[in-house]
Amino acid sequence: MGKRIAELAGSAVLLALVLILWEVGVRVAGVPPYILPPPTRILVTFFADLPLLLSHAAATMAEVALGLALGVVAGVGVALAGFYLPPVGRALYPFIVASQMVPVFAIAPLLVLWFGYGIWPKVIVAALIAFFPIAVNVMDGLRAVGGDLVDLLRSLGARERQVFLLVRLPASLPFLLSGLKVGATLALAGAIIGEWIGGRRGLGYLMIQANALLRVDRVFAAILALTLLGVGLFSGVALAERWLLRWRPGIAERYTHRRWR
Amino acid sequence: MSRGVGTTSCPRAASAVEQDVPALELRGIAFAYPLLAGLLPVLAGVSLAVPPGGWATLIGPSGCGKTTLLKVAAGLLRPAEGEVLLAGQPVDPLGKVTYMPQADTLLPWRDALGNAILAAEVDGRSRAAARAAARDLFHRFGLAGFEGAYPHELSGGMRQRLALIRTFMSHRDVLLLDEPLGALDALTRAALQEWLAEVWEALGKTVLFVTHDVEEAALLSDRIYVLSPRPARVVAELPVDLPRPRDRTSGEVVGLKAQVLTHLESDG
Numbered sequence: 462m463g464k465r466i467a468e469l470a471g472s473a474v475l476l477a478l479v480l481i482l483w484e485v486g487v488r489v490a491g492v493p494p495y496i497l498p499p500p501t502r503i504l505v506t507f508f509a510d511l512p513l514l515l516s517h518a519a520a521t522m523a524e525v526a527l528g529l530a531l532g533v534v535a536g537v538g539v540a541l542a543g544f545y546l547p548p549v550g551r552a553l554y555p556f557i558v559a560s561q562m563v564p565v566f567a568i569a570p571l572l573v574l575w576f577g578y579g580i581w582p583k584v585i586v587a588a589l590i591a592f593f594p595i596a597v598n599v600m601d602g603l604r605a606v607g608g609d610l611v612d613l614l615r616s617l618g619a620r621e622r623q624v625f626l627l628v629r630l631p632a633s634l635p636f637l638l639s640g641l642k643v644g645a646t647l648a649l650a651g652a653i654i655g656e657w658i659g660g661r662r663g664l665g666y667l668m669i670q671a672n673a674l675l676r677v678d679r680v681f682a683a684i685l686a687l688t689l690l691g692v693g694l695f696s697g698v699a700l701a702e703r704w705l706l707r708w709r710p711g712i713a714e715r716y717t718h719r720r721w722r
Numbered sequence: 723m724s725r726g727v728g729t730t731s732c733p734r735a736a737s738a739v740e741q742d743v744p745a746l747e748l749r750g751i752a753f754a755y756p757l758l759a760g761l762l763p764v765l766a767g768v769s770l771a772v773p774p775g776g777w778a779t780l781i782g783p784s785g786c787g788k789t790t791l792l793k794v795a796a797g798l799l800r801p802a803e804g805e806v807l808l809a810g811q812p813v814d815p816l817g818k819v820t821y822m823p824q825a826d827t828l829l830p831w832r833d834a835l836g837n838a839i840l841a842a843e844v845d846g847r848s849r850a851a852a853r854a855a856a857r858d859l860f861h862r863f864g865l866a867g868f869e870g871a872y873p874h875e876l877s878g879g880m881r882q883r884l885a886l887i888r889t890f891m892s893h894r895d896v897l898l899l900d901e902p903l904g905a906l907d908a909l910t911r912a913a914l915q916e917w918l919a920e921v922w923e924a925l926g927k928t929v930l931f932v933t934h935d936v937e938e939a940a941l942l943s944d945r946i947y948v949l950s951p952r953p954a955r956v957v958a959e960l961p962v963d964l965p966r967p968r969d970r971t972s973g974e975v976v977g978l979k980a981q982v983l984t985h986l987e988s989d990g
Binding site: 607609610612613614615616617618619623627628631632634706708709710 | 793798817819822825830832840845872892
């Protein structure tokens, strides 16, 4: 525990140093606040705009949550189809990879054209981005199950449904969760891009609008909100992972856990 | 040795309790793995029989096909020739016997008790009853207090004991054990050999056991089948009529070891 605090203290010192340099630099050089406001001003704006930021953050979160849910369903679905129907998997594979070569941001305007200015274009962008790491990870997870484990269950007369529920599903859960960790942060970025291109809600929309009004302090406040949101999202998945995978010999356990010999 | 593919009709009534009907019988099992170029013959007509409650051991050089034979007996591989009989009936043994693979196959996400009741879950039996039975076995076989431990928290010997308890808990009469003590250090191994002999006597299961440890075979078996290098066939069938528990330093056990070794070496 002491070690962890020491690590965090190092990062905190570094952050404080950067902020002080920024504050002093901006003030000494006389940079106008509509170009680069000092951190203290951003913080004041952040708290002054908190209700506004929260309401837009809620809209962004809704897009990300829906997008992630869709990405998980599609990613897990494609992984299962690829695993149980190898010809389908082989047929899908080049398209799954190609879907990552096409920049999702480039098709965002098309999505706005097709789905309007509402929540759906952002949801779809978030889902498209989250889909890939989840599909690839779950596919690897399903393949990673040892043949001996499957043999053991089959020798007991287990049907594939039981093999799936008793072995494949729990064995691929760690893979799903690491895909979700990557997917969640990327989906947030995707939703923001969607909001830039069209819409009237969300932190991305707020940033574009504030930028046009030269309210750079508000742009930064929105970035701060977005960062906190991202950290929260990642931590949420990480916490879920810790709880769901509590059976795993973890790093934390090396310090605290009982071990019988 | 091979009796060939016998007649499949089985006029005998299903009174499997008869002492002379083996609980498990393999008749003329032949098997080959398909390779890129042709077939790799692994089993060349292996026949053996284990009476109810008996312990037969397969011993042979590494890679001779012992694991393949066990997988055939489990129904996981289909033999090219020959048949598997349970209590005198030719059957597909899949689901009717319990196979314990050589590798560590405990489910890491389940605690010890959850692992022990796996077969009950596959069978759709009551989990509560299985848990109660497992707790009982944990007590009898020295794992009491570890019911809630995850596999990675247990030592190698305890994991192997847990895997064996899970195997014994399967409600099947015939157990196929593939080198269950192979990965353990010598001290743990010796302790588990004695433990295993006790558990087996207490539970009255029929065991087909694979090992390449001659002493282990001499200590545990009623009957030892010595296999040739691949493709495997039975080069010797040695009945063992020594009282239990056996002392690994006794003259009989040492003599039996020598006998097995002679057969192993004679067939190059």
